[in-house]
Amino acid sequence: MDDAERDALESFAHRVRRHVIGMSAGGGCFLGASLSCADVVTYLYRRFLRFDPTHPSDPARDIMILSKGHDVPALYGTFVELGMLDESRLKNHLSPSDHIYWHPNRAIPGIEFHSGSLGHCLSVAMGIAYDVRLRGDDNRVVVLLGDGELNEGSVWEALLVASAYKLDNLVVVVDRNGFQANVRTEELIPLEPLAAKFEAFGCAATTVAGHDFDDLDRGFEQMPITAGKPSVVIAKTIRGKGVAQLEGRADRWFCRFSDTEVAALLDELESGVETQIDAEVLVVR
Amino acid sequence: MTATATYADTLLALARADERLIVMTAENRAPIRSLPAALGDRFLDTGITEQTMVGMAAGLALRGRIPVVHALATFLTMRAFEFIRTDVGIPALPVKLVGTVPGILSEANGPTHQSLEDIALMRGIPNVNVFCPADVGDLIAGLEVVVNDPSPWYIRYCDRPAVTQHAPLEIGTAEVFAATEEDDVAIIVAGALFREVWDAAALLRNDGLRVRIVNLRTVKPADEAAILDAAKAALAVVTIEDHFETGGVWSIVADVIARASISTQTLSISCGDSWFAPALLPDALHTAGFTAEAIAARISTELSTLTSF
Numbered sequence: 001m002d003d004a005e006r007d008a009l010e011s012f013a014h015r016v017r018r019h020v021i022g023m024s025a026g027g028g029c030f031l032g033a034s035l036s037c038a039d040v041v042t043y044l045y046r047r048f049l050r051f052d053p054t055h056p057s058d059p060a061r062d063i064m065i066l067s068k069g070h071d072v073p074a075l076y077g078t079f080v081e082l083g084m085l086d087e088s089r090l091k092n093h094l095s096p097s098d099h100i101y102w103h104p105n106r107a108i109p110g111i112e113f114h115s116g117s118l119g120h121c122l123s124v125a126m127g128i129a130y131d132v133r134l135r136g137d138d139n140r141v142v143v144l145l146g147d148g149e150l151n152e153g154s155v156w157e158a159l160l161v162a163s164a165y166k167l168d169n170l171v172v173v174v175d176r177n178g179f180q181a182n183v184r185t186e187e188l189i190p191l192e193p194l195a196a197k198f199e200a201f202g203c204a205a206t207t208v209a210g211h212d213f214d215d216l217d218r219g220f221e222q223m224p225i226t227a228g229k230p231s232v233v234i235a236k237t238i239r240g241k242g243v244a245q246l247e248g249r250a251d252r253w254f255c256r257f258s259d260t261e262v263a264a265l266l267d268e269l270e271s272g273v274e275t276q277i278d279a280e281v282l283v284v285r
Numbered sequence: 286m287t288a289t290a291t292y293a294d295t296l297l298a299l300a301r302a303d304e305r306l307i308v309m310t311a312e313n314r315a316p317i318r319s320l321p322a323a324l325g326d327r328f329l330d331t332g333i334t335e336q337t338m339v340g341m342a343a344g345l346a347l348r349g350r351i352p353v354v355h356a357l358a359t360f361l362t363m364r365a366f367e368f369i370r371t372d373v374g375i376p377a378l379p380v381k382l383v384g385t386v387p388g389i390l391s392e393a394n395g396p397t398h399q400s401l402e403d404i405a406l407m408r409g410i411p412n413v414n415v416f417c418p419a420d421v422g423d424l425i426a427g428l429e430v431v432v433n434d435p436s437p438w439y440i441r442y443c444d445r446p447a448v449t450q451h452a453p454l455e456i457g458t459a460e461v462f463a464a465t466e467e468d469d470v471a472i473i474v475a476g477a478l479f480r481e482v483w484d485a486a487a488l489l490r491n492d493g494l495r496v497r498i499v500n501l502r503t504v505k506p507a508d509e510a511a512i513l514d515a516a517k518a519a520l521a522v523v524t525i526e527d528h529f530e531t532g533g534v535w536s537i538v539a540d541v542i543a544r545a546s547i548s549t550q551t552l553s554i555s556c557g558d559s560w561f562a563p564a565l566l567p568d569a570l571h572t573a574g575f576t577a578e579a580i581a582a583r584i585s586t587e588l589s590t591l592t593s594f
Contacts, residue, residue: 106376113347117371123337124372127344127352134326154368158337165329 001217009213012081013042017242019077019090021265027094028256030070032239036177040235041074043216044142045082053082056110062139065125068146069103069115084110119152126162129170142171148180151189163202168224172232177239181253198232210235244274292444293319295425299432300324307345311338311356313385335365346378358384358400362407370410373437377412381432385442388527389569390477396560405532407439408505415439415505419479422447427454441476448483459508460500469494470584471515474525475501475534482525484577504537512541521550521588530555552587
């Protein structure tokens with residue numbers, strides 16, 4: 001990747017983060033998880049997926065499903081930047097008159113499947129991948145999981161089946177931000193050694209720095225990683241990435257900020273200079 | 286369909302006629318043992334993974350396929366319940382969920398295998414319809430219609446031998462036998478106990494009673510007109526089901542009758558609020574009070590309007 005390409009990706013992800021932070025106003029959103037995956041989602045749509053934003057239903061497209069649906073602000077921010085979603089609709093966040101709420105709804109063009117209940121979309125993605133193979137097509141199916149989501153037994157059950165059927169058109173991406181809803185993963189249900197777990201379940205796994213586009217390039221360079229195996233990319237990320245006072249904090253998962261606070265956070269995102277927010281900081285669900 | 290047609294043959298014929306059909310199982314192959322070789326990659330056994338199977342079925346249906354999935358009724362409807370509700374029900378995908386050895390047909394397996402709440406669970410999910418065939422003939426008579434309907438369906442599999450010829454299925458239309466304008470009793474049934482009801486009705490008719498049988502077939506959508514007609518024409522309405530009393534045929538019929546503000550005498554014959562004693566089918570039917578003789582006896586002794594005749 002040359003400097004111009006990297007700059008373009010960073011600038012794109014920055015704008016996605018602006019949209020995400022904006023959605024934490026009013027009723028709030030799952031801010032920490034949305035910011036952690038903003039670079040990964042940017043990377044997927046701008047550089048990995050064969051996806052034409054002007055034809056989001058193109059049968060030849062690669063399919064991307066957000067299994068940890070609560071980080072949908074990152075996806076909506078991406079859709080705005082891709083020109084698929086009018087920016088003004090983000091103001092409808094949580095309005096009953098639109099379909100933009102805390103989890104994805106298929107009524108929004110580009111949303112391949114609704115999610116919200118963790119541990120479901122890997123198997124849904126596998127059904128899609130199986131159909132792609134039956135048709136002899138080459139679409140790739142990407143499913144983004146949270147690391148907390150890996151507590152769900154259905155994820156591991158599905159991996160057994162994905163491996164048995166050698167679904168190597170399936171790419172599992174883990175937003176490894178190190179947090180469950182309320183606490184660090186390693187303090188509650190430790191996941192490490194995570195790559196080894198995926199390998200033991202018959203996948204080919206690689207670990208990348210999830211905020212580094214060059215490293216993401218390296219991780220996604222060759223898909224499938226190993227022919228005949230599902231691919232897993234563990235993207236090491238930081239909860240709340242981009243705003244220092246949100247980063248790596250257990251109490252910044254679901255956040256609800258006033259318009260003034262949102263403005264301060266956006267300032268901080270731009271300047272990198274930490275602002276002070278003295279209002280109530282968290283609403284953990 | 287010939288009298289000798291089997292479920293597997295019928296499903297295979299449907300699959301051969303329509304490339305969209307995918308036959309899936311969570312390693313419960315008994316009713317479809319002949320299909321893997323015939324269908325190749327369109328037969329998908331996910332192993333003992335009801336949740337993964339249903340999730341995959343949703344993904345396949347998103348791509349335009351019609352997955353017909355098989356698992357034991359208890360594990361399909363309960364282990365995978367949330368996958369059915371969330372991944373099939375919410376988007377109303379055309380997944381066909383076939384629950385095998387449901388209810389009394391689980392015989393000697395014990396309570397773990399007794400799906401006595403499957404009808405309640407499945408009909409409680411918006412968009413999901415429910416077909417309870419009376420026997421193998423009824424199952425075959427309805428399969429094509431249910432598979433080709435665009436809705437998700439739960440099929441409460443029943444392969445008991447047929448006691449009568451069944452008409453082609455019309456969704457939401459019951460099969461009504463021996464109806465007159467003034468019946469003594471109308472027996473409303475869905476599923477495997479149809480055979481016992483058929484014989485119980487014959488016993489009651491030997492005693493001079495006019496007995497109507499309503500085979501609901503699809504309990505969702507249920508044939509409300511047939512239920513109301515039975516409630517108006519008969520002195521008493523009896524529901525029979527190998528299901529807990531809550532949420533099944535009794536609940537459906539009681540709802541319909543109450544909503545129409547009809548007053549009639551009723552009797553519910555069901556598993557009540559308990560599991561039945563595990564045993565081979567004849568013994569299980571006997572101890573559960575589901576033999577034709579037991580059904581006929583309860584109807585004639587418990588319905589005062591009948592005994593007053």
